[in-house]
Amino acid sequence: MRRLSSAYTNHPRLKLATLLAAPMAWIVLIYLASLAVLLISAFWTFDTFSATIVKTFSLDNFIELATTDVYRVITLRTIRIAALTTVIDVVIAIPIAYFCARVARPRNRTIILVLLVLPLWTSYLVKIFAWQTMLQTGGLLDYVLPFNVGYSETAVLIVMSYLWLPYVVLPIYGSLERLPGSLLEASADLGAHSRTTFMRVTLPLAVPGIVAGSIFSFALTLGDYIAPSIVGGKTQFIGNVIYDNVGVAGNVPFAAAYAMVPIAVIGVYLALAKRTGAFEAL
């Protein structure tokens, strides 16, 4: 043992290699290799007559995705709801994050953060199930509200906004909390009204946090299939088509090709977000 550990102390590279070997092997051999398999199988095709996968390079899946109306509608709907969810969450998150970071007393601040984070870690499926319970005919919302939301696109939007709100509040809170108080005092000293200070000093400086939060709500909505399948009624997301193609139809190549769409959209979103310095606020 002692000889072994002195070998390690004298050869830091050896130690580093030992430390990295197992986690990197796991992630590279299992995860990255799987992503590579996914990418390759997107260019395969599925023969419906023999129910087998034809392993020759083809762009058929992508052509079908681009030219079929149903898939275009589903893709645009998914992106639209992801964007709407993000807007709703940011609008609700800003006052909460601001209150928590700049107004609340330190003790209350901790309580608010704990209360925000507990539901974030609580079962995502149970939260969606809870909404199904409230949205169903005769459920709590049906009982309280004068109209019936039911299982619909609106229901999906509400549930998505609910699910990801804490993920959006936290980075905004982080960027507001780091804001030097002297900046705000300077603004006030120079005669700015508190609203002017907020709009022209606080908010611009919170942009990295806001964008960081929006990455969560946007990406998480874009890739979801559980919420639409439970509270969406007939509303289908990209994820639902993927899930059905893997499970019911067995058409993994088509599902793999469709999975490239959210990856590409998120890629573009991340590239745009990077410019605002959002990654430092994550």
Next chain:
Amino acid sequence: MEPRLTRIALRITTAVVLVLLYVPLVVVGLYAFNGDRSQSWPITNWSTKWFSTAWENQDIRTALANSVKAALAATVLALLLGTCAAFAVARFEFFGRSTVSLVLILPIALPGIVTGIALNSTINELGIDFSLWTIIVGHTTFCIVVVYNNAVARLRRMSPSLVEASQDLGAHGWQTFRYVLLPNLRSALAAGALLAFALSFDEIVVTNFTGGTDQTLPKWIYANLRLPNARPQVNVVALVVIVLSIIPIAIAQRLTHDPTGGRGS
């Protein structure tokens, strides 16, 4: 300083939103005590009878056992792999260090459905049978980052002079690890492990793609929540899942003194 009215408005907004965050959870909790099969609001007939029905349901018991097994196995694996990676990243300078962090975060950064279908295709291609083992492999993949995040944050805060002092005093590598690093790291690792357990115990998106016919508690809920006859038992299981996931998270928050549990900012 904001005008008084603004502050009051902000306080009310925050309070209302916080309450709304908990309404769905409380509603599910109440439904677990609904004696009727009908799920309409308000609940009129209170009863605890579905708890015993659920407890006697063999499918639920199997699913619970599988969920616990998967979560324990994934937590142990993630603890080993995540801690190693955290030491490497926090204690060494090397080419490609930021790539290591990025690659570890990828499984939770990409949508779960991508991770799910990627693992699904690979398991199919390799001709491996879907089972509890494939569930564990999937869960470990995204649990590593939770342990890693907690451990790396603690290691970065720890002064390097602690290790130097230990070495100056003649401790060899293992002793330094056992008596200096581990005690300092213990609560961060415990928090990471608890969060990994909670994450795995709840997981449905990836599990649906990697589980085959083996049930976990979330898979059982997903398969049964549309069946009116199973509904009362789903309510009970949902309440159990809420409680079982909130407890480890609350402990993790206490251990790290970080209310965000290492997620978000």
